[in-house]
Amino acid sequence: MKLAEKFPVLSFACDADEFLRKWSENTDVVAQLRERRIFRVEVVPLFISGAGILFGDDSNFLVYLNDFYPPEEQAYSLGHEIGHTFHFDLSKNPPQSSYPREAQDPVAESFCKEFSLLWVAQNSEKEIARRILNSAKLLVQCNL
Numbered sequence: 683m684k685l686a687e688k689f690p691v692l693s694f695a696c697d698a699d700e701f702l703r704k705w706s707e708n709t710d711v712v713a714q715l716r717e718r719r720i721f722r723v724e725v726v727p728l729f730i731s732g733a734g735i736l737f738g739d740d741s742n743f744l745v746y747l748n749d750f751y752p753p754e755e756q757a758y759s760l761g762h763e764i765g766h767t768f769h770f771d772l773s774k775n776p777p778q779s780s781y782p783r784e785a786q787d788p789v790a791e792s793f794c795k796e797f798s799l800l801w802v803a804q805n806s807e808k809e810i811a812r813r814i815l816n817s818a819k820l821l822v823q824c825n826l
Contacts, residue, residue, distance in 0.1 A: 728748040
């Protein structure tokens with residue numbers, strides 16, 4: 683089922699479906715992250731969450747993955763955080779939220795979970811986990 687069908691109230695669900703369709707034949711995880719303006723992924727101790735996303739100094743997204751979880755679970759956390767980028771207009775610098783609800787909105791969180799499941803299935807949990815384990819090569823900072 684497409685995300686737009688499952689989440690008809692979320693205007694950005696169509697964009698997420700298009701992203702998944704576009705990358706269905708190309709599992710270059712780094713290129714996918716760059717398209718969503720994620721240029722750094724760090725595995726760090728987090729005490730309250732499996733992952734988090736915020737803006738770095740360069741106005742691009744920075745994703746933190748919890749070092750407590752194994753790389754296979756971190757793959758799903760990364761997918762979940764990619765889902766959050768669809769709440770933003772990436773043509774703006776820094777990206778502007780196009781979803782005015784609270785950060786922990788249950789509908790948005792459900793969308794991100796569903797996106798993550800689809801994204802990981804499409805890109806291979808083991809391949810994403812391998813890239814996370816070798817996080818020094820996961821992403822190379824570059825200018826947009």
